[in-house]
Amino acid sequence: MPVAPPSPTLAIDVHDLVKRYGPRTVVDGFSLAVEQGRICGFLGPNGSGKTTTLRMICGLLTPDGGSGTCLGHDLVRDREAIKRQTGYMTQKFGLYEDLTIRENLEFVGRVYGLDRLKQRVDQSLERLGLTTRQSQLAGALSGGWKQRLALAACVLHEPKLLLLDEPTAGVDPKARRAFWDEIHAYAASGITVLVSTHYMDEAERCHEIAYIAYGELMARGTAADIVRQSNLSAFIATGPGADRLAVKLRDAPGVSAAAAFGATLHVCGPDRAALERAIAPYRVDPNIVWLEAEPTLEDIFIHLMGQAHDNAPGA
Amino acid sequence: MIMARMIMARLPIARLTMGRGFLRRLGAVIMKEVLQLRRDRLTFAMMFGMPIMQLLLFGYAIDTDPHRLPTAVIAADQSQITRTVLSALANTGYMSFTHRPTSEEEANALLQRGEVQFVVTIPSDFTRRLVRGERAQILIDADATDPLAAANPLAAAGPAINQALARDFIGPLAGLRNKADAVELVVQRRYNPEGKARLNIVPGLLAVILTMTMVMMTALAVTRERERGTMENLLAMPVRPIEVMIGKIAPYIVIGSVQVVVILLVSRLLFDVTIEGSVTLLSIGTALFITVNLAIGFTISTLTQNQLQAMQASFFMMLPSILLSGFMFPFRGMPVWAQWIGEALPATHFMRIVRGVMLKGADLGAVSGELVALVAMLLIVSTLAISRYKVTLD
Numbered sequence: 001m002p003v004a005p006p007s008p009t010l011a012i013d014v015h016d017l018v019k020r021y022g023p024r025t026v027v028d029g030f031s032l033a034v035e036q037g038r039i040c041g042f043l044g045p046n047g048s049g050k051t052t053t054l055r056m057i058c059g060l061l062t063p064d065g066g067s068g069t070c071l072g073h074d075l076v077r078d079r080e081a082i083k084r085q086t087g088y089m090t091q092k093f094g095l096y097e098d099l100t101i102r103e104n105l106e107f108v109g110r111v112y113g114l115d116r117l118k119q120r121v122d123q124s125l126e127r128l129g130l131t132t133r134q135s136q137l138a139g140a141l142s143g144g145w146k147q148r149l150a151l152a153a154c155v156l157h158e159p160k161l162l163l164l165d166e167p168t169a170g171v172d173p174k175a176r177r178a179f180w181d182e183i184h185a186y187a188a189s190g191i192t193v194l195v196s197t198h199y200m201d202e203a204e205r206c207h208e209i210a211y212i213a214y215g216e217l218m219a220r221g222t223a224a225d226i227v228r229q230s231n232l233s234a235f236i237a238t239g240p241g242a243d244r245l246a247v248k249l250r251d252a253p254g255v256s257a258a259a260a261f262g263a264t265l266h267v268c269g270p271d272r273a274a275l276e277r278a279i280a281p282y283r284v285d286p287n288i289v290w291l292e293a294e295p296t297l298e299d300i301f302i303h304l305m306g307q308a309h310d311n312a313p314g315a
Numbered sequence: 316m317i318m319a320r321m322i323m324a325r326l327p328i329a330r331l332t333m334g335r336g337f338l339r340r341l342g343a344v345i346m347k348e349v350l351q352l353r354r355d356r357l358t359f360a361m362m363f364g365m366p367i368m369q370l371l372l373f374g375y376a377i378d379t380d381p382h383r384l385p386t387a388v389i390a391a392d393q394s395q396i397t398r399t400v401l402s403a404l405a406n407t408g409y410m411s412f413t414h415r416p417t418s419e420e421e422a423n424a425l426l427q428r429g430e431v432q433f434v435v436t437i438p439s440d441f442t443r444r445l446v447r448g449e450r451a452q453i454l455i456d457a458d459a460t461d462p463l464a465a466a467n468p469l470a471a472a473g474p475a476i477n478q479a480l481a482r483d484f485i486g487p488l489a490g491l492r493n494k495a496d497a498v499e500l501v502v503q504r505r506y507n508p509e510g511k512a513r514l515n516i517v518p519g520l521l522a523v524i525l526t527m528t529m530v531m532m533t534a535l536a537v538t539r540e541r542e543r544g545t546m547e548n549l550l551a552m553p554v555r556p557i558e559v560m561i562g563k564i565a566p567y568i569v570i571g572s573v574q575v576v577v578i579l580l581v582s583r584l585l586f587d588v589t590i591e592g593s594v595t596l597l598s599i600g601t602a603l604f605i606t607v608n609l610a611i612g613f614t615i616s617t618l619t620q621n622q623l624q625a626m627q628a629s630f631f632m633m634l635p636s637i638l639l640s641g642f643m644f645p646f647r648g649m650p651v652w653a654q655w656i657g658e659a660l661p662a663t664h665f666m667r668i669v670r671g672v673m674l675k676g677a678d679l680g681a682v683s684g685e686l687v688a689l690v691a692m693l694l695i696v697s698t699l700a701i702s703r704y705k706v707t708l709d
Contacts, residue, residue: 058551083553094548111552 009036011161011192012057014068014075019052019061026052028215029066034194034208036160039187041206042196045305049215050196051091054163057194058088071160084112087154091165093146095153097139101130104138105153112157124152144175151179155186162186164195168202180205200297209297211304218304223297232256232295232303233275234268239288252278256303268299357619361627372653373638381464381648384432387414387422391439396483400453400498403479404435409468422456426505428681429667432458432465432647445497452499459504460674461515464645473500506591506674517582518669519642521601522662524578525571526608526636527629532567533612534625542621556704560697564609571605591676600668600682603689607661610696617703636662664688 012034019027027049034040044050055061057070059079067074073081095104105121114120125131128148138149147167154162164183168176180202187193187207195206203209204223211219211226219226237245243260249267250258254274258267269275283290352359386404390397404410414431416422422434436454445451455472457465476498484497507514540546549559582588590597611632619625637643639656640663649657657663664685671677671685 060547060550080553083551086551088548088551090544090547090551092544092547094545094551096545097543108552111554 010034010069011036011038012040012068012070012194014057014066014070016066017053017056017063017068018065019049019056020064026215027056027063030212030215030217031066032210032217032220034192036192037187037190038207039183039193039195039205041203041209042194042212043198043203043209043301044196044212044218048213050212051165053212054088054165054194054196058086058163059083060088084157085159086161086163087157087159089147089150089154089162089164089167091169093138093150095138095146095150097137099138100135101125101138101141101149102134104149105156108153108156114157120156124156128152144171144179147171148175148179148182151182155191160191162191162193162195164193166196166198168197168199176202200301203297211301213305218307219300226297226300227294230295230300230303232268232270232300233272234266234293234295234299235275235279235290236293237265237267237279237282237288237290238263239285242288245282245288249278249282254278256306257299266293266296266299268295268303270303355621355623357624358627361624361631365627365631369634372635372656376639376649376653376656377644378648378650379463379644380467381645382408383411384409384464384468384647385413385430386410386433386435387416387425387431388412389416389419389422389434389436392437392441392443394442396442396445396480397437399479399483400437400476401435403475404472406479407468407471407475409471410435424681426456426458427671427675427677428684429458429671429675433468450499451497452501454501454503456503456505458675459507459510460670461641461645462504462507462510462512463515464647465504466510469502469504472502476500513586514588514674515670516642517578517586517588518673519640519666521575521578521669522604522640522665523633523637523642524574525601525605525665526662527633528574529567529571529605529608530612530615530632531626531629532570533564533609534615534619534629535622536563536567537613537616538619538622538625541616550705556701560613560700560704564606564613567609568602568605571609572602575601575605588673590673592672592678596677596679596682597669597672600665600672600686600689603686603693604661604665604668607689607693607696610693610700611661614696614700614703617700617705636660639663640666642666658688661689661692664692 010033012032014033015031017027017030018025030049030053032040032053042050042054052061056063056075057068059070059075059082062076067076069075070082071085073085075082096107099107102121102125105124106117109117109120122131125134130145130149138146141149151164151167154164162183168179171179176199183193183195184205195202197203206223208222209219209226210217219229221229240263242265243263245265246258246260249255249265252258254269254271255267255278256269258265260266267275267279269278279290282288388401390401401412405412410433412435414422414425416425416434419436422431422436425431426434434454434456436456438452438454441451441453453476455469457469459465480498504510540549579590612629615628615632616625619628635656639649639653640646640660641657642662646654646657646663668677668682668685668689671682675681
């Protein structure tokens with residue numbers, strides 16, 4: 001019996017997107033495909049073009065080059081159709097601080113022309129757990145609550161795609177976890193999520209990761225794929241004074257990153273032999289125990305960032 | 316004792332270091348402020364460009380003693396003496412005979428529409444009565460809505476006529492020369508018989524207050540969205556520019572209307588300014604004017620980056636609306652180029668509508684030109700606003 005899996009429907013399918021601001025190319029030949037119902041983490045250093053890419057996907061910016069579809073609609077021509085089925089959460093709180101929580105949700109619902117508005121807003125407030133605080137001004141909410149409210153506003157019109165731009169920046173761990181639980185719940189109901197973040201633990205909670213640096217896609221796949229494909233070697237050193245070695249090892253040949261985590265040291269490099277040569281002088285100290293380890297996502301991204309930087313013109 | 320001396324000795328030093336610290340910190344704040352100011356180029360340009368431009372503009376444009384005011388003449392009596400009288404009036408420099416209406420009705424219409432400032436009527440028996448030594452009358456109807464514009468010409472008219480005639484009274488008429496009041500000047504200050512400035516100012520204020528609040532309100536309403544970062548969120552939702560524009564403007568139309576009602580009520584109760592003409596016509600004109608101002612405010616908001624710039628641009632719009640619209644100074648006192656600038660301001664046209672309807676009882680025909688001008692401005696400004704408002708963040 002032939003098992004030909006049906007070709008997965010792509011929620012996002014963009015090719016060679018280019019965006020320039022004057023002489024500066026912010027996004028350069030970016031391509032990305034995300035299957036329906038997946039949570040795709042969008043990572044990359046600051047200024048790497050994540051926000052610009054998200055804005056192009058949701059129709060807020062017109063690409064200078066490239067093409068693509070979003071939920072089957074053309075990126076440039078069917079902008080309105082994309083807007084109706086997409087929820088975009090801006091990096092900065094985009095709701096009205098001088099409206100109450102309920103008024104904000106009602107406004108968003110009216111703009112999308114939703115039926116049963118009262119019922120939907122009630123449900124949304126209940127899901128958020130803000131029913132009792134619904135008449136407070138949105139500006140009075142703490143950072144974590146603001147982000148959860150913004151997310152609730154984004155999904156009020158039941159979009160098929162969520163674009164979240166650093167939704168948990170500056171939010172405490174508990175609120176972040178609550179936020180991600182909600183994201184997973186939405187994904188389970190079939191919504192595709194493209195979420196940009198700087199947090200590695202969040203990257204690990206994504207189904208897959210896209211890493212962008214200086215406007216180009218550098219790595220793509222699940223967290224495990226990326227670790228496997230990185231070909232990076234890593235060692236962990238523990239013992240008194242291990243953490244102090246970071247400064248000495250950071251610029252040694254063969255070491256792409258050396259960082260202290262509490263009392264332990266974490267080093268990694270692309271070439272195992274070279275890395276071992278670099279740490280050899282310190283292995284003689286009997287008090288410090290060296291163990292080979294798997295590189296972390298952070299190791300890989302910092303390594304990739306360095307590579308991208310080398311490739312970047314004028315860098 | 317020793318302690319006290321020690322404290323005394325240490326005090327000046329402590330004060331000195333405190334003073335230095337104060338200046339250093341003050342300097343840091345000033346420097347930061349100057350740096351920020353330098354970054355905001357538009358504000359910087361407006362701060363220096365605006366005063367210079369306005370000084371030149373208003374310095375040259377404003378003349379509180381307007382000359383060559385358009386005047387209609389009905390000369391039912393054609394004689395050497397009437398010609399002398401008319402040229403004497405023209406020679407004052409205040410009147411310029413632009414219209415020769417054939418009937419009183421025609422002349423009244425000209426006055427009501429504001430096309431002429433004065434109507435000079437010389438009755439058919441003027442020369443005859445004068446020669447006979449009877450009292451001869453010349454009638455001047457003045458549009459006194461703006462008492463300032465009418466005062467000097469009227470004051471100059473009488474002496475000018477008598478002086479000129481004195482030169483003409485030769486031969487058989489020489490006997491008239493010593494009669495001081497050979498010609499009686501009958502002056503009718505129309506629309507504002509008592510020459511009260513407030514009759515002119517109060518309706519004009521309507522235009523100024525509406526310009527002030529309406530333009531600024533909308534300009535700030537949109538830039539606020541951009542400054543607070545809510546614009547990006549709004550643009551990501553399926554709202555069209557026209558919907559945002561009308562939606563932003565509509566509440567202010569209501570606010571503007573309430574302002575108008577309040578101003579009119581207060582004018583009536585405290586200043587005794589009543590509406591001579593049709594309230595409906597006044598309402599139509601007002602609604603149109605409010606809408607034009609809101610559209611201007613919206614356009615400003617699409618051109619500026621932050622609320623400060625929007626505020627400054629609104630002031631830039633407001634000052635000419637006060638100074639060049641005929642509100643503060645007689646419109647006809649300005650040089651032609653300044654009158655053209657004035658014609659381009661909605662406040663000028665609205666000022667004429669309000670004064671026409673409230674003081675002169677002007678009808679639709681009399682203000683139709685001004686209404687058309689406002690509609691034209693509305694179309695131009697709205698087109699500009701919509702073309703400038705972007706659906707994307709590009």
